[in-house]
Amino acid sequence: MDRTGFEKVVLADRVILITGGTGGMGKATAVLCAQRGAKVVIADLDERSGGDLVAEISRNGGTAAFFRVDVTSESDVKAMVDFTVSTFGGLHGAFNNAGLETGIGPLHEYPLEKWQKGVAVNMTGVFLCVKHELAHMLAHGGGSIVNTSSVSGVTGFPDMVEYVASKHGVVGITRAAAAEVSGKNIRVNVLVPGATETPMFLKLIEGNDEVRDFVAAKHPIGRVAKPSEMAEAAAWLLSDSSSFVTGASINVDGGYAAL
Numbered sequence: 001m002d003r004t005g006f007e008k009v010v011l012a013d014r015v016i017l018i019t020g021g022t023g024g025m026g027k028a029t030a031v032l033c034a035q036r037g038a039k040v041v042i043a044d045l046d047e048r049s050g051g052d053l054v055a056e057i058s059r060n061g062g063t064a065a066f067f068r069v070d071v072t073s074e075s076d077v078k079a080m081v082d083f084t085v086s087t088f089g090g091l092h093g094a095f096n097n098a099g100l101e102t103g104i105g106p107l108h109e110y111p112l113e114k115w116q117k118g119v120a121v122n123m124t125g126v127f128l129c130v131k132h133e134l135a136h137m138l139a140h141g142g143g144s145i146v147n148t149s150s151v152s153g154v155t156g157f158p159d160m161v162e163y164v165a166s167k168h169g170v171v172g173i174t175r176a177a178a179a180e181v182s183g184k185n186i187r188v189n190v191l192v193p194g195a196t197e198t199p200m201f202l203k204l205i206e207g208n209d210e211v212r213d214f215v216a217a218k219h220p221i222g223r224v225a226k227p228s229e230m231a232e233a234a235a236w237l238l239s240d241s242s243s244f245v246t247g248a249s250i251n252v253d254g255g256y257a258a259l
């Protein structure tokens, strides 16, 4: 039996779009969704990793395509949705997961440029994706949208004002959208990950075991997450197995926000 208990999640013939699709969580989710039968569009800035991931999924019998997107560009985001629909014939689920960590520093010294760059990707990027995905889903019978926030989107954290603020914004976008469209067969939820061993996390700890232990200790479960643990939750939210869940913040955080 599947250790997670989500073994019944089925995504057969669903078309699923994943931004940040070549990164740690996005890649794990793309691989899992393809294994469960979905046709996956991997959207990211990183074209080379996108090509490699499409090849890997295809080798394992799955179906995937890559689209290069900058989620801060509205024309890119609209083209990404159009590409998904024209390539695979629809859009049933979207995982708006692209994000970046702009750096640590006290609020009273935090550079405006870093703030603007981070907000553009982490919050405005999610707004643009939800906007254009909804435009399609409203006209074509519904769907499921999952946005990626963070434990920094539901709690405060020192020296990370941009990340904390923009990830709170992602929770707000999710609730606003869910309140607006849940009666139209569209569910919108937000994944709230704890620290997860991805390229972003590894860059943040810079190989420093003390920092890793410090971060792990903030999670009552006593460790950081694996990307596959986020993928399981995202796939569940994208599937009909979560059919009564909308507007929800789903903590996959090893107990972090419980403290």
Ligand SMILES: NC(=O)c1ccc[n+]([C@@H]2O[C@H](COP(=O)([O-])OP(=O)(O)OC[C@H]3O[C@@H](n4cnc5c(N)ncnc54)[C@H](O)[C@@H]3O)[C@@H](O)[C@H]2O)c1
Binding pocket: 019, 020, 021, 022, 023, 024, 025, 026, 043, 044, 045, 046, 069, 070, 071, 072, 097, 098, 099, 100, 101, 121, 125, 148, 149, 150, 151, 192, 193, 194, 195, 196, 197, 198, 199, 200, 201
């Ligand atoms: N790793 C963690 O500890 C952690 C914890 C909580 C939340 N998150 C969030 O999870 C999400 C996934 O992060 P990850 O840990 O897999 O990081 P990652 O760095 O491995 O992946 C992020 C991906 O987003 C892409 N990206 C960045 N800017 C983009 C843009 N403008 N347009 C399109 N793509 C862009 C990157 O190329 C990368 O592939 C992010 O939103 C992140 O903020 C991560």
